[in-house]
Amino acid sequence: MNTRARTFAAAAVALLSCGIIIIYISHRMDEVYRIADRITILRDGRRLLTEPLGALSTEQIVEGIVGRAVDGALTYRERTPAARSEVLLDARGLTAGTRVRDVSFQLNAGEILGIAGLMGSGRTELARCLFGVDPLDSGEVRIRGRRVDITNPRKAIRAGLALIPEDRRAQGLVLEHSVRSNLLLPLLPSLRHGLVIDDRAGSALADSLIERFGIKVADRNRPVRLLSGGNQQKVVIAKWLGTQPNVLILDEPTAGVDIGTKSEILEVIRQLADDGKGVIVISSEYPELLAVSDRVLVLRDGRIARDLPRHDIPDEESLQLAVQGV
Incomplete structure (x- = not known):
């Protein structure tokens, strides 16, 4: 996890301990997984779904956000x-x-x-x-x-x-x-x-x-x-x-x-x-x-x-x- 995600996670834990509800808007997967309990996916101005975060894989979330499968985008492909x-x-x-x-x-x-x-x-x-x-x-x-x-x-x-x-x-x-x-x-x-x-x-x-x-x-x-x-x-x-x-x-x-x-x-x-x-x-x-x-x-x-x-x-x-x- 990067430094940004760690910082947000620490802040979220502190706020939650005070009884504050957090609505966190992001497309950074590492931060979402670290902070959220439930996730709502919006696309084209409509709510696609609301589910417990643990019920969805990263691939399902990405496909929901984008509207199509995105395979191997973050995988290094060695070239000639x-x-x-x-x-x-x-x-x-x-x-x-x-x-x-x-x-x-x-x-x-x-x-x-x-x-x-x-x-x-x-x-x-x-x-x-x-x-x-x-x-x-x-x-x-x-x-x-x-x-x-x-x-x-x-x-x-x-x-x-x-x-x-x-x-x-x-x-x-x-x-x-x-x-x-x-x-x-x-x-x-x-x-x-x-x-x-x-x-x-x-x-x-x-x-x-x-x-x-x-x-x-x-x-x-x-x-x-x-x-x-x-x-x-x-x-x-x-x-x-x-x-x-x-x-x-x-x-x-x-x-x-x-x-x-x-x-x-x-x-x-x-x-x-x-x-x-x-x-x-x-x-x-x-x-x-x-x-x-x-x-x-x-x-x-x-x-x-x-x-x-x-x-x-x-x-x-x-x-x-x-x-x-x-």
Whole structure:
């Protein structure tokens, strides 16, 4: 069980001992099993069932939430090593203030590199440096052996990088704009003919991204703020994948989404790696991180403390101990 679940469980026990009734709303299975006595499953605004928690398996709960079976979403599937032979990204001595300190690593084509660490370890700051959001004090990045300029996001995009930010609402979306507009924001240069944007081509491209990523929206012109958290996250992922990046950096990609969307996002990550892309996944959700990562970097105080092949991490507890430096 992770630290968050332990904290909630301890608080729940204290409240219950005072005679307080708790209604706990969550799609985190470890917390639900630790805290709840009974469970009510809602789907599409309707109550599907109410049962004692012990009467239902995890698979039944997930199927009830999603409306279909989700098999093996959190199971690591080892892929062919030959697909990951080429060094795609080579980061050398990246330093930015005190949060990123002399970080060096390589990412191979077709590899999913997980990054784990406690809050303040430098995970998000590293992602922002790689995408040119925050300036580097020193160090360099090479793509397929060629040094690239990542001094701002536009240059990082040109170099073939894309970033799915940690906070989709504040950093990944323009909430008052439509789904269509959000999907097309990083793609406008490809739709421009002189000073004119090809509106018809833009609508067709938005529709194709909506269909490809299963974004549930009745009208592409609907404000993106009205979508569920999971569908908002799909919009953020879809718009950046539309730029055809070679390296995709995802910061907390499954935070705040239901387990159905979570499984879809993990499948997208696997498919990108299978297609030869390099993928960096930053997450505090260790089950998800272990489900997709081929290798995990552990950051501590802005430095790489451990570089662990996936087969050297037998379970979530082992990763927690590595992150805590035990």
